[in-house]
Amino acid sequence: MPSPSFRSATLAAAVRTSLADALALVLPVECAGCDLEDVALCEGCRGALAPRATRRRLDDGVWAHSALVFEGVPARVIRCLKEDGRTGLASPLGRALRAAVRAAGPPEGAVLVPVPSSRAAFRRRGFAVTPLLLHRAGFRGIPLLAPHRVTADQRGLDREARAANVSGSMRVRARHAEAVRGRPVVIVDDVLTTGATLLEAARTLRSAGFTVVAAATVAATPRRTSGTHR
Template identity: 80%
Template sequence: MPLLSTVSASLADVLALLLPVECAGCDAEDQVLCGECRGALAPRPMSRLLDDEIWAYSALAFEGVPARVIRRLKEDGRTGLARPLGRALRAAVLAAGAAGDAVVVPVPSSRAALRRRGFAVAPLLVRRAGFRPVALLAPARVTADQRGLDRDARARNVAGSLRVRPRPAELVRDRPIVIVDDVLTTGATLLEAARTLRSAGLVVVAAATVAATPRRSSATHR
């Protein structure tokens, strides 16, 4: 083995001892993401019409490996996972029509989530997908945690929770917008984002997410 390779391997071994890592998808040791789990993140775009208002495109089903990897990003702060997730998201964003002069608008994190994590999930994923996130939306009020809420409760929880930033909005007034979030569950957040942007006279054409919850999705594979 060449000297450089030997040194690199030795350093990797030392780092594995000092900074143990496990695969985000299956907990295999000494790998951030093993080959099999990386393969499970290969995009399989699907679409779903939300309340006859907006089409949402998702790259993966929120189950198994994709669900575990997304949770590791969001709950454990493993931001390196945003890159493989971003590659999956890119397929969904392109399926949603983000080509040419389309504007990619991430759903903003709540102030509480931003304080807890130290980073905003959706903008990070958009950047790792190879797009420039445009911060047209901002939180307008505090909301409860969406976990555990049913469809109607989620819709009530997010109603009026977003506002449009006027200055950047003026710069993209006539351009098509694709809204991006990490996971589609009931669609309440994406619908609220679309309604907020449209109420300001902006043109929302679709939404895109990394994953969609299968049990709540009537998605059609494309």
């Protein structure tokens, strides 16, 4: 039998969905996944966000677990959240993230640490994507990482350029570090592309004495070469 907390979360999700659909009748919208009119996210596109967990080994041996493939409907919905500010989409994406975190199998006492948004991205959007997704997933993230320097837009950069772009881009917040010192860490982000950002986050945390046990993302870009681990 589902637990009371699970039933409460399910009811809350249903209420949010009903409110979003009702609002769509007043303020016409299009489905984020297929452009169907008068619905924020149609049933078919909701189904396309059903988690199908995969995993990918990062260069230093940490496994990154992802719930969706970043193409088609999932890619469109994530872009609508990030580029169009449609924060109502964070709920179905948060459910996918919850599946990825569970697939990562965090040990007892592990803390979930979101990859920080750049200052420019935060100013542009007005919110931080990954902490919002963690909240909608029902988890409490610890803002252990903060931006340290300005980086370029990662889009269009190859693996080596991405790694160089994010090198030294994060720092550990001392105040938060003392509160969770000694606890294992799962790094959380929205999309896994080359893994450069997650690896830099892991390097930064390890340099401060933390043990990174896994990573979790909503989605991962499809692998076009051999070596994909599922």
